[in-house]
Structure formats: structure tokens, C-alpha cells
Amino acid sequence: MITPLLMFVWLSLTCYRAPGQVIPSGEPVSIHAERFYNISHQRDACGTLGYDVTGFTCCEDVLHKGAGLSCCGRKAFNITQASCCQGQLTGHLSQLVSDCCGYKAFDPLNYLCCESRILKRNAPDSKCCGKELYDSHQLCCGRQMNVLTKTSNVSVCCGNNQFDKSRQCCCNSTLVTARRQNEKCCVSITEPVPTPFSPGRTQRCTLGEETCGTNACYDPTTEQCCNGSFKGRYPSGQKCYEEIPAKCGSEQYNPEKDMCCAGSLSNRVRGKNLCCGAKPYSVADDSLCCNHSLVHERTDKRCSQDGHVYQPSRQLVCNSYVNRPGNHCCGTTTYDPQTEICCEGHKHCWSADVACCGRVTYNRSNGQKKCCAGTLYDLHTHGRHTNESQCCGSLLMEAGSTQTCCVASGLALVYPTQPGFACCGHHYPNASLWSCCAGVLKPRTEPYAAVGTGTNPDPRLLQLEHMKCKDLCHKKVYIGTVETVSARGERMSIVMKNTVSLTLDHLVSQAVALSDPLHLKLSDYCSSPKLIPGNTYIWMETCPFMKDICFITDLRNNSSPIYSILGFFSMCRSCILSSGQNTN
Ligand SMILES: *[C@@H]1O[C@H](CO)[C@@H](O)[C@H](O)[C@H]1NC(C)=O
Ligand SMILES: *[C@@H]1O[C@H](CO)[C@@H](O)[C@H](O)[C@H]1NC(C)=O
Ligand SMILES: *[C@@H]1O[C@H](CO)[C@@H](O)[C@H](O)[C@H]1NC(C)=O
Ligand SMILES: *[C@@H]1O[C@H](CO)[C@@H](O)[C@H](O)[C@H]1NC(C)=O
Ligand SMILES: *[C@@H]1O[C@H](CO)[C@@H](O)[C@H](O)[C@H]1NC(C)=O
Ligand SMILES: *[C@@H]1O[C@H](CO)[C@@H](O)[C@H](O)[C@H]1NC(C)=O
Numbered sequence: 338m339i340t341p342l343l344m345f346v347w348l349s350l351t352c353y354r355a356p357g358q359v360i361p362s363g364e365p366v367s368i369h370a371e372r373f374y375n376i377s378h379q380r381d382a383c384g385t386l387g388y389d390v391t392g393f394t395c396c397e398d399v400l401h402k403g404a405g406l407s408c409c410g411r412k413a414f415n416i417t418q419a420s421c422c423q424g425q426l427t428g429h430l431s432q433l434v435s436d437c438c439g440y441k442a443f444d445p446l447n448y449l450c451c452e453s454r455i456l457k458r459n460a461p462d463s464k465c466c467g468k469e470l471y472d473s474h475q476l477c478c479g480r481q482m483n484v485l486t487k488t489s490n491v492s493v494c495c496g497n498n499q500f501d502k503s504r505q506c507c508c509n510s511t512l513v514t515a516r517r518q519n520e521k522c523c524v525s526i527t528e529p530v531p532t533p534f535s536p537g538r539t540q541r542c543t544l545g546e547e548t549c550g551t552n553a554c555y556d557p558t559t560e561q562c563c564n565g566s567f568k569g570r571y572p573s574g575q576k577c578y579e580e581i582p583a584k585c586g587s588e589q590y591n592p593e594k595d596m597c598c599a600g601s602l603s604n605r606v607r608g609k610n611l612c613c614g615a616k617p618y619s620v621a622d623d624s625l626c627c628n629h630s631l632v633h634e635r636t637d638k639r640c641s642q643d644g645h646v647y648q649p650s651r652q653l654v655c656n657s658y659v660n661r662p663g664n665h666c667c668g669t670t671t672y673d674p675q676t677e678i679c680c681e682g683h684k685h686c687w688s689a690d691v692a693c694c695g696r697v698t699y700n701r702s703n704g705q706k707k708c709c710a711g712t713l714y715d716l717h718t719h720g721r722h723t724n725e726s727q728c729c730g731s732l733l734m735e736a737g738s739t740q741t742c743c744v745a746s747g748l749a750l751v752y753p754t755q756p757g758f759a760c761c762g763h764h765y766p767n768a769s770l771w772s773c774c775a776g777v778l779k780p781r782t783e784p785y786a787a788v789g790t791g792t793n794p795d796p797r798l799l800q801l802e803h804m805k806c807k808d809l810c811h812k813k814v815y816i817g818t819v820e821t822v823s824a825r826g827e828r829m830s831i832v833m834k835n836t837v838s839l840t841l842d843h844l845v846s847q848a849v850a851l852s853d854p855l856h857l858k859l860s861d862y863c864s865s866p867k868l869i870p871g872n873t874y875i876w877m878e879t880c881p882f883m884k885d886i887c888f889i890t891d892l893r894n895n896s897s898p899i900y901s902i903l904g905f906f907s908m909c910r911s912c913i914l915s916s917g918q919n920t921n
């Protein structure tokens with residue numbers, strides 16, 4: 338006997354699981370797929386044989402190659418490629434979108450299941466009328482389920498026939514002709530419209546057919562009736578399948594008869610395989626599920642990320658606030674990018690000179706202000722700040738070399754420049770006391786003579802805006818994302834991905850994608866900066882004061898490499914143009 342010891346959940350499907358039944362895109366998936374996610378199985382035995390759960394799936398003591406597959410009886414299947422209905426597999430249709438119609442799965446978007454028969458939809462609003470289909474230009478009338486073509490716009494059912502509501506009356510399923518203006522039709526009974534979904538069939542079974550339960554007929558040579566319920570066509574050799582009871586909350590239920598949405602049961606309607614809160618619905622319904630409740634007439638309606646229903650042609654939702662459409666969101670309101678600029682959710686007038694600095698704007702052309710990582714500085718009111726002052730993170734440094742900026746990823750600190758001191762990450766130690774290896778400080782045991790003439794040795798991670806045109810713009814520059822870093826003795830090895838080389842020749846910019854991944858080797862591990870996997874860096878093969886590749890921090894936090902590439906070109910182009918003008 339197999340005892341379920343472990344609920345095995347296929348890892349990549351965890352996000353499909355209840356509650357909510359959603360795939361990463363947020364689209365709901367068929368509730369019937371849920372029962373196939375949790376495959377109970379013995380940890381290491383299939384029948385009496387041991388097996389490897391990382392390579393096989395065990396379904397009712399039958400071993401199948403492939404880990405984490407779903408079981409359909411004794412067969413194994415991949416839930417994204419097939420569906421399981423009462424122990425039978427339907428290929429080429431994922432359980433995530435299908436519903437069962439007897440033993441076969443169907444896609445409720447294009448088919449309907451009418452009394453266990455799969456019928457092609459003629460129109461999106463096709464419905465079942467007993468064993469047949471009917472559309473909006475038709476009626477399904479009476480206990481005999483007659484499909485009638487509407488004779489007029491206002492026709493409705495009266496018993497097994499139709500009538501024109503504007504001219505005729507229907508009393509107790511009988512037609513009463515000649516309706517006078519404003520005359521009430523029937524005294525007590527108002528137009529009885531039979532429910533078209535009732536599966537009741539009163540007609541006698543035809544020759545060769547047998548009764549199934551109390552109200553259905555079936556052909557025993559091609560169809561199946563199991564314990565009084567009609568199952569439709571069956572695959573040869575198929576015996577009546579006993580549905581394993583499932584649980585809805587703590588209650589046991591029969592998934593053939595009922596559907597469980599958010600712990601509450603409702604009658605199962607074939608094709609309605611999605612849950613919206615506690616209500617079942619179908620992808621073919623004219624309904625939208627938003628914030629766990631159904632909204633009817635979905636045409637032109639959308640659900641915003643925070644669960645508001647809105648009409649994109651008339652509304653734009655920005656941070657839960659409803660605005661007029663046509664513009665773009667800026668915080669909770671909208672702005673027109675042709676005339677306005679949005680800075681961290683605050684809008685301002687836009688012109689070509691205007692740029693964002695944090696939430697405010699400034700004129701970047703007149704050189705009176707400088708923006709350092711979102712903080713705006715007025716160069717005139719700061720005595721020691723001139724147009725040559727540089728940023729250190731969000732701080733503006735004094736002009737000249739009185740201050741030193743030490744940068745580690747995410748932290749930039751300003752120190753008064755001291756001879757014989759050198760940056761180590763964001764620290765600024767006396768180089769006679771401390772050595773620095775890849776951003777890590779070590780006390781010196783041997784006496785050390787500071788190199789250079791007391792000026793600050795370059796921080797290993799440079800800041801792009803500290804670079805001079807001549808150092809950067811006429812050289813080959815690379816942009817890439819660090820995948821992994823490893824130290825090999827004195828050396829350092831780096832694997833980069835999405836690497837692009839950039840060159841600017843006579844103002845012609847060229848970006849070339851390099852082999853992916855790219856392997857970089859540095860001869861001196863200690864003099865390299867601390868590189869964070871996942872971060873994008875700019876680097877050069879030859880740098881001032883450095884024997885190795887030198888890394889430069891990216892143009893912006895987490896900006897896309899494309900932006901960095903374009904930013905580099907536009908910076909260098911204006912740099913070269915202005916230096917050209919100066920020499921003229
Ligand atoms: C599947 O497993 C989850 C968590 O183990 C459980 O909450 C859920 O009820 C299970 N579903 C079924 C249909 O057994
Ligand atoms: C199921 O198929 C999908 C798509 O072909 C595949 O990505 C996935 O790994 C398969 N799952 C299993 C358990 O084989
Ligand atoms: C259907 O009825 C509406 C009024 O309810 C009318 O405007 C329209 O012309 C009718 N269409 C047909 C095909 O009779
Ligand atoms: C409606 O008609 C049925 C038979 O056609 C009859 O038995 C029943 O009494 C009628 N009901 C009323 C309210 O007239
Ligand atoms: C057959 O149906 C009856 C009544 O619906 C139920 O009590 C019984 O358990 C069913 N038997 C099987 C084998 O499904
Ligand atoms: C979403 O539903 C919850 C509870 O059902 C309700 O509290 C919340 O206000 C709803 N959100 C929106 C945006 O309607």
C-alpha cells in the first residue's frame with residue numbers, strides 16, 4: 338500500500354497553486370489543474386522498487402521517466418502539455434486552460450460541453466440547449482429543448498414555441514394572441530421562461546438507446562452511463578471511472594458534480610473552469626475578474642494592478658487614482674510628456690534645458706546648479722563650490738583637490754584629502770598603517786613607503802563624472818554585467834555577460850556585442866575593486882595610474898545597459914564637441 342508521505346510540488350509550478358490559481362502573468366488558470374499539482378507518493382519507493390525522485394515520477398506504482406510529472410491514473414503527463422479527465426489523457430491541450438467533458442478535455446474558449454458532447458462554438462455567445470448549440474439569434478425553448486431561430490428582435494420562448502412579446506401574450510406556456518395596448522397578459526403568471534440549462538429530457542429513448550438515470554438516454558455501443566450519470570463517448574476498453582473525492586476546505590466533494598472556488602462549493606457547469614473569488618466563471622464569459630469579484634460586460638474594461646475596474650478608453654489609473662486618459666502617469670496624476678516632465682512623481686514644465694534632480698527640476702544649461710544623485714546644489718551660494726566642483730554620491734565636493742571621495746557600491750563618502758592616505762572602498766585609511774585588498778582592509782606588518790607624491794592614489798572604482806574626456810572618450814570602453822567573480826591566488830577572474838564594446842571615432846559611435854559570456858582576468862586581485870554580481874559596470878583596458886583593467890561605476894543605479902551606452906555616447910560627443918570649440 339502506498340502511504341502519502343510527502344506532498345510533492347513541482348517547483349516551477351508553485352506559482353500556479355491554490356489559492357488564487359495564478360501563473361506569473363497574473364492570468365487565472367483552470368481550477369481543475371489544481372488536483373494534479375499535489376502528487377502524493379512515497380519518497381523512495383514505487384511499488385516495491387526504490388527510485389530516484391529527481392529523475393522519475395511514480396503513478397500508482399508505475400514508474401515514469403522525468404521528475405515532477407503529474408499523474409493521470411497510472412499514466413504520467415506534463416500539465417502544460419496534456420489534460421487528464423477521469424483517468425484518460427487528452428494530448429495537445431494543457432490542463433491549465435482546459436475543462437473536462439466526460440473523458441475528454443476541451444478548450445472552453447472554442448468548444449462547449451453539452452451533455453457530455455464536445456461541440457464547436459459558432460459564436461462567442463453560443464450556449465448549450467440540451468445536446469445542441471444555440472446562439473444569440475436563436476432561442477432554446479421548452480422542456481424538449483427546441484432550438485428556434487428568432488422570428489423577431491423581441492421574440493422569447495413560450496413553452497416549446499416562441500412569441501413576439503410586443504404583440505402577443507404567453508400565459509402558462511400557452512400562446513394568447515392579439516395583445517391590446519397596455520393590457521396585462523396574465524393575471525398571476527408572468528411570462529414563464531423555461532430554464533434552457535435544465536438537463537431534463539422527457540422524450541422516450543429511441544431504438545437502440547437505453548435510459549441513463551432518470552432523464553437521459555445513451556447508446557451503449559458508443560456511450561457510457563456510470564452509476565446513473567451520462568458520461569458521453571468513451572475510449573474503447575474504458576471502464577466507469579470512480580472519481581476520487583477531493584477536499585474543498587475541510588469538506589469532501591465530488592469534482593464531477595461540484596466546483597470548489599476559494600473554499601466554497603457551487604454546482605459544476607462545464608466550461609466554467611476559472612474561479613473569481615468564490616464564483617466559477619469561464620474565459621468565454623463576458624466577465625472580468627477584478628479584485629476577486631466578477632464584473633459583467635468586460636468589453637473595454639480592465640483591472641488595474643491594485644484591483645480597480647477602469648475603462649482604458651476613458652480612464653487612466655495612476656497609483657489607485659483615476660485620471661483622464663491620453664497622458665502618462667506621474668505619481669497619482671498625469672502629465673503630458675510634450676510639455677511637462679515628471680520627476681519622482683512630481684510634475685514640472687518641460688523644456689530642452691530642464692532636467693530632473695530628485696523631485697525638482699533645474700536648468701542644466703546655465704551652469705548655475707549642479708545635481709548630485711538627486712540633491713540640487715546652487716553653485717553661487719556655496720563659497721567653495723565652482724562649476725568645476727564634482728559630486729561624491731549625493732554630496733558636492735569643494736573645487737580642487739582638498740577633498741577625496743571614497744566610493745563603495747552604494748556608498749560614497751567625502752574625506753579631507755591627506756597625503757599618504759588612499760581610498761579602500763568607502764574607507765580612507767593611512768596607507769602606512771593599512772593595506773587594502775579588493776575593498777578589504779588589512780593591518781600592515783611591514784613598514785610601507787607611500788608611493789606617489791602624496792596625492793590620492795585613484796580609487797579603484799572610479800566615478801564616471803570624474804573622468805576626463807581625454808581619458809575616456811578616445812578609448813575603447815566596455816559595458817557589461819558581472820555574473821561571477823572568483824579569486825585565484827593573486828589573480829582575479831570575472832565572468833561578464835551582455836558585454837558591449839563602445840568606440841567613438843570622429844563622432845561616429847559604434848557599439849559591438851562581444852562573446853557571451855566574456856571572461857576577464859586581472860593580474861592583481863588586491864588592487865581590484867569589489868565587484869557585485871548583477872551590477873553593470875563600465876570599464877577600460879588601459880587607465881591612468883593603473884596596470885590593469887579599471888572599472889568605473891555605472892552611469893546610473895540599475896539603469897539599463899542601453900541607457901548607459903547612449904549616455905556614454907552623448908556625454909562623449911558633447912565632451913569632444915566642446916573641447917573642439919575650446920581649441921578654435
Ligand atoms: C495541494 O497542496 C496544498 C499545500 O500542500 C494544499 O493547501 C491544497 O489543499 C492541496 N490541494 C489539493 C487539491 O489537494
Ligand atoms: C513540462 O513542459 C514544459 C514545456 O515544454 C517544460 O518546461 C517543463 O520542464 C516540463 N515539466 C516537466 C516536469 O517535465
Ligand atoms: C431591434 O430592436 C431595436 C429596438 O429595441 C430596433 O432599434 C432595431 O432596429 C431592431 N432590429 C431588428 C433587426 O429588428
Ligand atoms: C398550466 O397548465 C398546466 C397544463 O398545461 C395545468 O395543469 C396548470 O393547472 C396550469 N396552471 C395555471 C395556473 O393555469
Ligand atoms: C452511485 O450513486 C449513488 C447515488 O448518487 C451513490 O450513493 C453511490 O456511492 C455511487 N456509487 C459509486 C460506485 O459511485
Ligand atoms: C478589493 O477587495 C477587498 C475585499 O474584498 C476590499 O477591501 C478592497 O477595498 C478592494 N479593493 C478595491 C480596489 O476595490
Ligand SMILES: *[C@@H]1O[C@H](CO)[C@@H](O)[C@H](O)[C@H]1NC(C)=O
Binds near residue numbers: 688702
Ligand atoms: C537655461 O539657461 C540657459 C543659459 O543661461 C538659457 O538660455 C535658458 O533660457 C534657460 N532655460 C530656462 C528654461 O530657464
Ligand SMILES: *[C@@H]1O[C@H](CO)[C@@H](O)[C@H](O)[C@H]1NC(C)=O
Binds near residue numbers: 710893
Ligand atoms: C541610487 O540608489 C540609491 C539606493 O537605492 C538611492 O538612494 C539613490 O537615490 C539612487 N541614485 C540615483 C541617482 O538614482
Ligand SMILES: *[C@@H]1O[C@H](CO)[C@@H](O)[C@H](O)[C@H]1NC(C)=O
Binds near residue numbers: 704724725
Ligand atoms: C567655469 O566658469 C568659468 C568662469 O566663471 C569659465 O571660464 C569656465 O569655462 C567654466 N568652466 C566650465 C567647465 O564650465
Ligand SMILES: *[C@@H]1O[C@H](CO)[C@@H](O)[C@H](O)[C@H]1NC(C)=O
Binds near residue numbers: 770
Ligand atoms: C600615517 O602613518 C604613518 C605611520 O604610522 C605616520 O608616520 C604618518 O604620520 C601618518 N600620517 C598621517 C597624516 O597621520
